[in-house]
Amino acid sequence: MTNVKLMVVVFVGIILGAVFIDMLGDRNFDASHVQTVTNESITITLGTGTLANEGFISGIAMHNSTAGGVPTHTSGWANGTITSTYAGALTMAQFPGNGTWNVSYTYGDTTTYVHNAQARTILPLVLVFFALGILLVGAIWVYNSLKDYL
Amino acid sequence: MLGNLIGGFIVIVIGVTLMPIVADEVVRAQGGNVTGSASTILGLTPLFFALGIMSAGISLTVSGLRNAGLV
Numbered sequence: 001m002t003n004v005k006l007m008v009v010v011f012v013g014i015i016l017g018a019v020f021i022d023m024l025g026d027r028n029f030d031a032s033h034v035q036t037v038t039n040e041s042i043t044i045t046l047g048t049g050t051l052a053n054e055g056f057i058s059g060i061a062m063h064n065s066t067a068g069g070v071p072t073h074t075s076g077w078a079n080g081t082i083t084s085t086y087a088g089a090l091t092m093a094q095f096p097g098n099g100t101w102n103v104s105y106t107y108g109d110t111t112t113y114v115h116n117a118q119a120r121t122i123l124p125l126v127l128v129f130f131a132l133g134i135l136l137v138g139a140i141w142v143y144n145s146l147k148d149y150l
Numbered sequence: 151m152l153g154n155l156i157g158g159f160i161v162i163v164i165g166v167t168l169m170p171i172v173a174d175e176v177v178r179a180q181g182g183n184v185t186g187s188a189s190t191i192l193g194l195t196p197l198f199f200a201l202g203i204m205s206a207g208i209s210l211t212v213s214g215l216r217n218a219g220l221v
Contacts, residue, residue, distance in 0.1 A: 003161045003206055010202060011168050014195055018175035021192060025183035127188035135191055138198025145205035149212055 003145065010141045017134035021127065028127055030112040032120045039102040044092065051088035051103065054110045060084055061104040154217075158210030165203035172199050 034057060042049045060082045084090045084105070114120050143150075173196045180189045215221040 003157055003209075004164070007161050007165055007168075007202070007206070010199070011165075011172065014172050014199060015175050018172075018179045018192070018195070021184055021188070022179040022182045025179070025185070025188070029183035124186060124188065127184060128186075128191065131184070131188040131191035131195075134195050135198055138195055138202055141202035142198060142205045145202065145209045148209070 006141055006144055010137055013137040014134055017130070017137065021130050021134065024127060024130060027112060028123050030109040031114045032123055033113075034106050034108055036104075036106050038104045040104070041100055041102055042090065043099070044090075044101050045098050047092040049090040049101070049103075051084060051090055051105065051107075053107045054086065054088045055107040055113055056084045056086055056088055057106045057108055057113075057115075059104070059106045060090075062101055154210060154213055158206060161206045162203055162210075165199070165206065169196065169199060169203070172196050 035053075037051075037053060040052055042051065062082060082090065082092050088107075090103070108115070114123065176192055176195050179192060184192060212221060
């Protein structure tokens with residue numbers, strides 16, 4: 001490959017690589033980022049309600065919105081147990097009454113969040129190796145130019 | 151030899167012209183969610199691009215000197 005051709009290949013490779021690694025970075029962020037919702041107001045009817053966000057992970061805390069933010073109850077609700085599905089459907093056992101309540105919880109991106117902790121640990125390595133690949137494109141140009149003299 | 155010289159000059163002139171675009175793209179990618187080691191490694195890419203241009207120059211010089219019998 002001539003020098004000019006190689007330079008164009010390297011240039012296109014680096015530009016495309018930078019665009020792709022940017023997209024990959026966004027994807028990785030969504031895949032590992034836990035979002036926190038504090039005091040979301042929901043309507044509870046007969047012990048059931050729906051969270052505004054899907055992708056529920058953990059940490060339901062609930063309190064009566066008319067009680068000035070206190071007391072806060074964690075997943076062991078005083079009069080029963082609060083459970084929530086991944087899709088955000090909230091269910092309370094032995095709920096004392098209907099009304100508007102505040103809930104706090106964490107959730108991840110519905111389609112992208114990786115729930116497996118080990119997989120989330122490895123995710124940044126994908127970015128690192130992709131960056132090494134882009135770097136290698138530049139390094140190949142250097143090697144190709146100097147290989148006759150090395 | 152003349153072909154090598156012209157090719158080498160084209161590579162150097164175009165490479166230097168493209169250098170800011172590469173640097174801008176890398177900085178833009180680093181400004182997003184590419185962080186940590188990946189960002190550091192990505193930051194070295196313009197350096198290697200510049201080294202590639204420099205290598206082309208060295209190659210041009212050495213081959214010219216070799217053809218002239220000076221090396």
